[in-house]
Amino acid sequence: MSFAERMLNIDRRIIFVVIGLCTLLPLLYPVGLPIKISQEVRGVYDHIESLPEHSVVLLSLDFDPASKPELYPQAVAILRHAFKKNLRVIAMTLWVSGTGMADELLTKVATESGKQRGADYVFLGWSPGGTAVIINMGQDLYNAFPSDYGGKPTKGQPVLEGVNSLKDVTYAVSLSAGNPGVEAWYVFGKDKYKFELGGGCTGVIAPGLYPLLRSGQLNGLIGGLRGAAEYESLIGEKGRAVAGMDAQSATHVAIIVLVALCNIFYFSLRRQARQQGSQS
Amino acid sequence: MDVTIIGAWVATGLTLFIFSFLYKDNPLFKLAENLYVGVSVGYTIVKTYDTVIVYLIWKPIVENQEWTLLIPVAIGLLMLTRYVPKAAWLSRYAFAFIVGVGAGLAIPRTVSSFILKQIEDTVRPLLVLVPGDGVTFSWNLMNPASSVNVIIVLIGVSSVLFYFFFSVEHSGPGKAVARMGVLFLMIAFGAAFGYTVMARMSLLIGRLTDLIEYSDPAYGRPTLWLALVTIGTLIALSRRSRSEPPDSH
Amino acid sequence: MLKKSANCVPCLRRSASRRQVALKASSTYPRGYASALHSLRPCWMVFLNILMLIVVCGVSSAIVLAEDQLVAPTNLQAFDTPNDGGESLTVNWAPSPLDSPDARYQVLLGDAGAIDAASLKVIAEFPAQTRLVKDLKGPWWTKTAERNWHQFVIRNGKGVELKDGTAYTVTVAVLKGEERTVGPLLRATPAPNWFNWNSVNNLVLTLLFGGVVFYSIAQAKRREIFLRRIPGLDAVDEAIGRATELGKPILYLTGAHDMHDPSTIAAAVILGRVAKRTAAYETELLVPHRDPITMAVCQEITKQAYLEAGKPDLFKEDSNFFITSDQFSYTAAVDGIMLRKKPAANFFMGSYFAEALLLTETGASTGAIQIAGTDSDHQLPFFVTTCDYTLIGEELYAASAYLSREPVQLGTLRGQDIGKALILSVIGIGVLLATLGVVTQAAWPQYFLDFFKDVK
């Protein structure tokens, strides 16, 4: 067995340890490298920045705990921004297992921003049907959500004054980890009810949303933890995402090194095989 | 506060049990995994009951006499006839309705959002009219709307569309176009690959951040103690299995 | 249908508004012009009207030029907004040479009985050079006025509450400094419409594509349809050959979904082909399953394949076996099989999630030839890097159609191909025309391009 072969066949648990350390050490001893802001994230930020006070923003938290590390910081950053701008926030989720997380998140950010449920924001909770919920909200919001998360009737809540359907929403942001998510909000929402739409998503689905971004169907896109970190830097409140960026850097570099090693060993093995082939 | 401390211990323990899969598939992992499936099913049932039965059906009917809502309830109940072999065919009515409405809703909307909109943005002039300069060709790669990028997008869209074209043999000039399509595809897959790596690493970062938080003395350092317990159990288990037939992993 | 929907209410309004304009404009404007006022006209008439408006517009602006003082908006028209759900009115008026940055327009609205402009309410005010028809979205076939005309759509909102079937008085005033001149009072009635002509292109293209698909399916039922050979299938044969040489088994996975999913169906069809080969070469086949029903179906398919290969005695009932429906337990078990039995070839067909990488990585480490085919685009990068050959997305369906020769599958594939060819040509012609449009500054390419836009 050659060196390359031996190296390729090492116990993979050694790699697990390496990657674990690459994550853990930067989290314990952060460096704080500067974060460049991309156009996509700025699209969402600038739009919220440009909205007049008391505009209605809809935040659909379409993710479950599996994507919490990526989308939770995005949600916190956008909410802080919206509350700072005194916008009215309608929050909801299309993913049943994300309901509790969305509720906890809203309560936390609203409390620190001194906002009142019912007056400054409302959490509609979850409703089954996915795309049907979006269409139904576009037709009549009170029909889709007769009551909010806490069981209070939605009709008559001060925060929803003048809002009858999605047509009365100025800006909607869907933070999604899959389907139903950003795409569904475009196809079944914006396409007909004509609100402006921004997106936030996990890294896995982000590349698939770029055609919609290019064609202006989305006016901005926050991709993954990196996107969240950019948004946190934009609003000047560094949180979990910025803190995670060093670890992200370290793991990426580690993966790149591993891929490089893999290919070096692979090609040296191939050359060996070819040499042996020509000798025999 | 006490409840939170117990919670921290439980959460840490379950997190570590699942991480133990990295060592190998073991009973601790299976325990956590099955608990996860059970809890999420239970959660879904409770949420569905609360949202659908209570707020979408019961209250509107009792408080506003919206009797028409009994129709979807009937359709929903038809769906459950799947479990009664003799009446299972009734469930077809429910599926026929859902699938029919779904297909009908999807057709025009898909055409509008994913076909027409996408064609519209691909069909752009190759030259731009700059006031004062007249008609120009812009070379700026960083501007997504520049002429050169418009051409690249055009080539990408056409060659990839051609690659998934099955009525024509990929030979002659077609072969070159298809090869171009494959190269474009590979670059896009590369981008997706990079992004997916980023996403998975972020998830790990998120979990480790929680574990670090739970190693705080305020919680009684559950991370430390439970890590020891998990490792100890794994060692004990592997000792026991060594005396038995060799493991599958 | 459409003509019929333009019955009583719009007719009433039409005659009322025609009278209004005629009163004021009879001396200056050609009579035929009034016909441009009704809202629910068919498209070809709109087009004719626009041509007429071009003429009218030239005449009127020449006249206005000769005057010096502030002139009321000319060619004012008010009518029910076409192609909508009602509760809305549209006002059009011609541009004036006095449309300078300091001039402003006001839109006024009141009850049907109003005879004095003073009793009307100002519902909007904007600079004179804004709200032009050309700034509005919408295809050319539903435009109600020339490109450089002004258009304002009155909708329900703050201070405005329009009711369908009720007539209203509408007018436009022009302001410049202290001066203010009010246009003629027009009457119009909002009404809901039964068809949205803005999306007629969507309807035509959808029907066209649907027709093409069914036509191709009918064709496929009658005669052979050509389908190019999928290179991945050669790789399949090659892998089975190598497994035979090495005397090692073949592992075949059908993915995470059940038999309702097209990807699983495709995987089952390809399994039939693989099983036929393994039967011919007398190679062992292992098919672990995640879904009992899929397992039963695949068992039948395998049996049939062995029968067709003339080796029914070699068929083993337990070559298809159920492990567990649980994602990661299944993965761990299959990884175990790979490490113990060291299959010479691994096939991953169908739909996969996060387990894909765990499976292919283990497979790669055992040195097996790996062939994947999946429509799960999020897992494709991993398959491409860890497998020797990957059927990408639609190629999986094409491979299955190629093997099964089923008319519905073949026809659908052909129909989609025609759709793609159409789109490719639209993109090609469109880019040329759009570029020509920029170079020559002509508006006519838009007549083609609008038809392939999503303009609502």
Add this chain to the structure above:
Amino acid sequence: MIFLRRQMPLLITMITGLIFAAQYYVPHPASEQLLTSATKWLQIIGGFALVLGVTSLFHVHAAKIRRKEAGWGYSVVLYAGMLGTMAVGWWANGKESVEGVSTAFGWVYNFMMVPLQGTMFAILAFFIASAAYRSFRARSREAAVLLIAAVIVMMGRVPLGEYLVPISGDISQWILNVLNASVRRAILIGVSLGAVALSFKIIFGVERSYLGGGKE
């Protein structure tokens, strides 16, 4: 009887499909009202579908426990988790928190479901790393292109990468915005054509696998 079992469902699909496809082009309030009611119904039916989806799990694991199959103990854990969650859920009226104070249901959610689900996917990070070392090889020109693009994007998306190779950020932006977007667009168009064709086939009864229940 055969009509009721076989043709009738197909007829329902066809009629509802055609109505709701046509609805898109009709702006009249009557058509909008139809859409409002139908989507409300779908919401409610969606709830039943969800229950249907999870109950198959009941059967599988109940059978396992009854027959005392290998690993039936884990099925008991699953049942315990499910029933326990349902009990606290109903006790708390299905709310994770009341006036910002967490309930027992919220506790189960926050300290069991969130870490369990989150960690399930976090372990994939390790497997990606190990696959990066053992299997991400440039075994063909295509795979080489893929890996190079991947490395650039990985560099360009983290601060350290941009710090080490400043241009990597711009290049990865360009790859995503132009190259990646064009490919995704072509895929999107292709997939949408497939989806529209499938919907047509469903409406006109050519595709009926959704009805299930074998070839009765």
